[in-house]
Amino acid sequence: MTKEERRLRELRGKIDALDEKIQALLSRRARIAQEVAHSKARNGDKYFYRPEREAEVLRRALERNRGPLPDESVARVFREIMSACLALESPLKIAFLGPAGTFTQEAALKHFGQAVETLPLGAIDEVFREVESGNAHFGVVPVENSTEGVVNHTLDMFLASSLKICGEVALRVHHHLLGTGATSAARRVVSHQQSLAQCREWLDAHLPGIDRVSVASNAEAARLAAADSGTLAIAGDSAAGLYGLTILATNIEDRPDNTTRFLVIGDLDTQPTGADKTSLLLSGKNRPGALHRLLAPLARHGINMTRIESRPSRRSIWEYVFFIDIEGHVRDRKVAGVLKRLEGEAAFYKCLGSYPKAVA
Numbered sequence: 001m002t003k004e005e006r007r008l009r010e011l012r013g014k015i016d017a018l019d020e021k022i023q024a025l026l027s028r029r030a031r032i033a034q035e036v037a038h039s040k041a042r043n044g045d046k047y048f049y050r051p052e053r054e055a056e057v058l059r060r061a062l063e064r065n066r067g068p069l070p071d072e073s074v075a076r077v078f079r080e081i082m083s084a085c086l087a088l089e090s091p092l093k094i095a096f097l098g099p100a101g102t103f104t105q106e107a108a109l110k111h112f113g114q115a116v117e118t119l120p121l122g123a124i125d126e127v128f129r130e131v132e133s134g135n136a137h138f139g140v141v142p143v144e145n146s147t148e149g150v151v152n153h154t155l156d157m158f159l160a161s162s163l164k165i166c167g168e169v170a171l172r173v174h175h176h177l178l179g180t181g182a183t184s185a186a187r188r189v190v191s192h193q194q195s196l197a198q199c200r201e202w203l204d205a206h207l208p209g210i211d212r213v214s215v216a217s218n219a220e221a222a223r224l225a226a227a228d229s230g231t232l233a234i235a236g237d238s239a240a241g242l243y244g245l246t247i248l249a250t251n252i253e254d255r256p257d258n259t260t261r262f263l264v265i266g267d268l269d270t271q272p273t274g275a276d277k278t279s280l281l282l283s284g285k286n287r288p289g290a291l292h293r294l295l296a297p298l299a300r301h302g303i304n305m306t307r308i309e310s311r312p313s314r315r316s317i318w319e320y321v322f323f324i325d326i327e328g329h330v331r332d333r334k335v336a337g338v339l340k341r342l343e344g345e346a347a348f349y350k351c352l353g354s355y356p357k358a359v360a
Ligand SMILES: O=C(O)C(=O)C[C@]1(C(=O)O)C=C[C@@H](O)C=C1
Pocket: 033, 036, 037, 048, 049, 050, 051, 053, 054, 057, 081, 082, 083, 085, 086
């Protein structure tokens, strides 16, 4: 045995000893999580899932992280530990905008971990319906993209739905060019309309003159590319794997920080964590300066508004509702006071939920 072989054996021995300790600790942790679940059952709790506690566990893990593992990897490991612990007692069923292989599936698994049952659905309103009927515990739907803006259909669903927002997921979206052969044989490139838009400059530079066709989802694009060597798809890693496609070019999105934000919807009130957001649906009274009057209490009390979108109210023509995200939780005293004023000023007011800010 050479010196390097001896060294390798010694290092692997150290890893084996650590793995044994990690495994013993994991089993101890899982048994304690089971006790927590029994206590919740005795308490008559509807869900064992606690988004605020999971956010706290993840934030602590990231605060402790001194490398060399990046925050994203540390968060993923702790996410999976909690997912497996929760599944021991009460596996969750998660509906999401499918089909399998979409970025929404990636977001759902990033948030809930792999130890959940997933239910891919064909449209955003189906996700709302399955959660409302109790057929799924929670749902995951896209809400906005940092390059292409808002997903209107998701916002519109909140006008009539009784579901609350229980969490948000921020997913770095990396697009790849996928196919079965080389790009030279390609006649067309297919993808979801938002993905085509997010890769517009890359396509202009590298595939000028090739037809761009929008389809229902990135996963559907990958399926089409797998069936026809003249078709290229733009989609992510999971769709590439699912359909056995070759990655012809990686990370072709025009902006390297391309991020999509998803919402977790369900029938659960989350507790404050100290780093929360609250989403509101409002409309002003029909008079001059209504929006200014509506939002003035937020500014006066130093509450940060992180987003505002306007959508037709669907009740009468030229009447608009505003979707607003603010920092803080409805149970924070200051926020509660300001929301009371806001409610008094609004013609229509609905709190869509308070939830922990996305972690990692
Ligand atoms: O602390 C709890 O309430 C638990 O159930 C334990 C635990 C965990 O594994 O840390 C598991 C699931 C919950 O969603 C949150 C945390």
